[in-house]
Amino acid sequence: MFHPPFCPNPHCLNHFSPSGHWFFRTGSYSTQTSPRIQKFKCKTCHLSFSTRTFSIDYWTHFHLPYTTILSHLVTSSGIRDLSRILKVSCSTISDRIRRLSHQCLASSASLTSDMNLHEDLVADGFVKGYPKSAV
Numbered sequence: 001m002f003h004p005p006f007c008p009n010p011h012c013l014n015h016f017s018p019s020g021h022w023f024f025r026t027g028s029y030s031t032q033t034s035p036r037i038q039k040f041k042c043k044t045c046h047l048s049f050s051t052r053t054f055s056i057d058y059w060t061h062f063h064l065p066y067t068t069i070l071s072h073l074v075t076s077s078g079i080r081d082l083s084r085i086l087k088v089s090c091s092t093i094s095d096r097i098r099r100l101s102h103q104c105l106a107s108s109a110s111l112t113s114d115m116n117l118h119e120d121l122v123a124d125g126f127v128k129g130y131p132k133s134a135v
């Protein structure tokens with residue numbers, strides 16, 4: 001059973017620190033790509049959202065295999081090459097690459113949020129813990 005991690009409303013109290021039963025289920029609906037999508041409502045701000053709100057495929061019309069896209073990107077395949085392989089348009093591939101990159105950035109930020117550096121670090125032009133005036 002899916003449990004929403006937080007309220008998608010950035011102005012709601014449950015966005016940053018959801019606690020207890022902060023939402024209730026309000027039914028479900030189906031689309032051509034997903035047979036059953038659970039709907040929720042926040043008890044504090046009354047915003048409605050669904051399981052798709054937290055999905056990488058939010059507001060898409062069909063699913064594409066992200067592992068295939070990622071494996072071809074790693075091997076330097078182009079957008080046109082991927083569009084031929086997956087039989088979709090180049091703009092769809094660009095959209096999925098953008099979604100994938102946002103997920104990678106969020107994962108990186110989440111993984112490094114607890115990281116404490118004991119000394120200044122500079123790697124490939126990225127600077128962390130170094131004063132901006134000195135760069």
Ligand SMILES: [Zn+2]
Nearest residue numbers: 007012042045
């Ligand atoms: Zn809320």
